[in-house]
Amino acid sequence: MAANWQRGVMRLMRIANHPVEVVGIRDFTPWYRRIEFRSPLAEALDVFPTLWLRLWVPHPAKGEGFVVQRGYTFVRVDAETRTFSLDFVLHDVAGPAGDWARAAAPGDRLEAALTPARIEIPDGTTTLVLAGDSTALPAINTWLETVPAEVQTHVLLEEEHDDRVELPHIERERGTWEWVAREGDRGTALSRAIRDAVSPGDGVYAWAAGEKTLVKNVRVAVREHLGLDRSRHFTQFYWIEGKATG
Ligand SMILES: Cc1cc2nc3c(=O)[nH]c(=O)nc-3n(C[C@H](O)[C@H](O)[C@H](O)COP(=O)(O)OP(=O)(O)OC[C@H]3O[C@@H](n4cnc5c(N)ncnc54)[C@H](O)[C@@H]3O)c2cc1C
Known part of the structure; x- marks a missing residue:
């Protein structure tokens, strides 16, 4: 579908999408929510500081089935239970990812893609x-x-x-x-x-x-x-x- 150009580009770049399913939600504050996901993605992940994923979230204003990607940072990756969490700032201004996270519930399913880029801190950093x-x-x-x-x-x-x-x-x-x-x-x-x-x-x-x-x-x-x-x-x-x- 031409309108879902982000997905088209990612497909051309042969970047795989992985299924993720919501298994838990914890609110630290009314505007900062941790969502735990289960996904095969967590199984063999090379985890390093700042590692993030591209979460495909629904964008209902653009039509039924339309998804867009937004960046979120992995926290608490557990290969054994195949789970990881993402912390969402639930911002006041509407946005597909913030809106999705606000309404998320266990059992919800999305897809996520990975384009990792490791940051190297020079030796001798004190x-x-x-x-x-x-x-x-x-x-x-x-x-x-x-x-x-x-x-x-x-x-x-x-x-x-x-x-x-x-x-x-x-x-x-x-x-x-x-x-x-x-x-x-x-x-x-x-x-x-x-x-x-x-x-x-x-x-x-x-x-x-x-x-x-x-x-x-x-x-x-x-x-x-x-x-x-x-x-x-x-x-x-x-x-x-x-x-x-x-
Ligand atoms: C590498 C990377 C890692 C990231 N990790 C995280 C993370 O772990 N947790 C996290 O919460 N965000 C993270 N972000 C930021 C997140 O992707 C953006 O905030 C994104 O814009 C949210 O998408 P949306 O669909 O909710 O809003 P959009 O559709 O992108 O924007 C809609 C409106 O909301 C406003 N908006 C977007 N984000 C905020 C905000 N935080 N506060 C106030 N207004 C906002 C925009 O200015 C715009 O007016 C990360 C981004 C990148 C690139």
Whole structure:
């Protein structure tokens, strides 16, 4: 079907779709929901920090059976039980993935595709800066679970819901965690917080994701204040304010 061009492109690229079935739901807050899926996909997954999938979700406004893909980050992959979870920000503005997650129930079935790209942190990294908004939280937690104990981590999240402390977050002995209140453009306060919290140094690596303007602002702090070249940082837009994905 011409209208489902995303699926056509993926088919041409020979990217397989895998069935996934909802088996559990947990709400950390009214706007942050963990959905557990069972899928053969979990069986032989090469899991690394920030690994994400492309979930095909229904887009009823575009017609019966129409699906679109949206990126979500794997958390809690268990090969033995063939399960994994995804954490969904249930945003107020309507969107096919957020709307689907809000209404999800055990037994619901979707498909998912995988296009993995591993991020390599250079040897000798002693400080890992992890920044973003709540859509980056699942990925940040996957970093915190795997990073060696001797590495210092600094998490800075621009997120101001009152109940943000209820969100799932991994504590580390050598780790700091800072919630940053938004001021003006997304990422302005966050990049200032990064400048205040982290000193430039040889062993620093920075990873950031979230809304596009937020990530752009963080990049400035990462390049100009921390002085990190391309081998020492990775940033990715996860969503764009006021614009649907794809
Ligand atoms: C690699 C990758 C990993 C990601 N991992 C996660 C994850 O683990 N958890 C997660 O929640 N998201 C994650 N995202 C972001 C998620 O894919 C986007 O938020 C996506 O836009 C949601 O799709 P939608 O169909 O709900 O909304 P869309 O149809 O894309 O957008 C509809 C409207 O909703 C707005 N919108 C979209 N997302 C948000 C938001 N978070 N807050 C406020 N408004 C929003 C848009 O600006 C637009 O106006 C990830 C994205 C990528 C690329």
